[in-house]
Amino acid sequence: MKKFNKKWVFNFSLSNQYIKKIIITVLLLIMIVFSGCKRENTGGPDWEMIKSNATFVVPDASYGTPYIQPLNVGGWEDGLYISRDGLELFAIYIPVDLFSLLDAWQENPICFDYRPYYRPPMLDVDMVSNPWGCETFFQGDIIIATRKDTCLSFSEWHSSNLRRSVSNEGGACGVLKDKNTFDVFVFTQNRNDTEDMEIMFMRNVSRNPSLDTAVPILSSPANEDNPHIERLDDDTLLLFFDRDRYIYYTRSYDNGTTWEEPVKITHVLNDQSPYDVQPHLWNDGTHWWVYFCADNEHGKRCIYRSKQEVPGDWDSWGPRELVIEPGEIIGRYGIILGVGEPTLTDRGDISFVVIYGDLNSDDPADVWDCDPWFLPKK
């Protein structure tokens, strides 16, 4: 059970490689940020001050100032996707302090008591059902927020129709057909039999789709994650995704029934592979871009973008350009570990996640959080 449980949990989101990068980053940041200027312990993190004093570097002057989206909550909101018209926001929600939980859980994986790590609201995420008969559990579901107009903020998360017990679902991404319908839609799911991750695909579904018609595509024993789907013409779909943290692309010429053998990207996007790149395709009206996550020279996770060099060639990416880099938290209330999960509206507004925490927290079950932020195009 120990092996089964451990593998299952790690498969859902964080590879061992990623964990190592995080640990190294944390140690570096401890050395840099807290050398000679340690703040006194004042209990758990002052989340309001951490979140309101976080700063970022945005080199492109066509963007405004990043701000936290008002619907943010204490649990872990990750894997964002905003519909192109900007009216829906999806995330995977895990109502725990995920990093603190994983550290502690590695020490004692058998029927771990997850309750000290719960961070409400629970948003109907089933934290009880599990195949091992344990008293408590943790897993993630896709949640959804809607707004009637892009001049309004998203105000509240709700559980989505993609909610499912035991397994983790995430990586939602769709192509809109009209104001009520996604033409095609993908998300990821942990298999409960073989334990690895796979991409689920469906056609012609509502804007809060259910699991009913979802079928697995491109399945392999590896972990498929971070899918991004686009329609290229009446019959052709394009899918970017990662397989064990290497980025691939594939096309379907029959609207998703069959897919060509995935091609591994040779440069730019896989420069740091195996790595959690989180590719997001976006067209500026003339050119295709990929927005993605990568480390800067200081080992901090940043968002970059790369322009397609040869039209129609999906392995033809120009040098990466910085989009947003974490700065300090003014007042030293905590540190920002990184930014990631870029997702763009038609007009170029970016939703993304920020992971930050307080290394001086004296509550080992409340150190880190992951929240949705917004980088508006001017």
Ligand SMILES: [Ca+2]
């Ligand atoms: Ca689930």
Ligand SMILES: [Ca+2]
């Ligand atoms: Ca798989």
Ligand SMILES: [Ca+2]
């Ligand atoms: Ca959060």
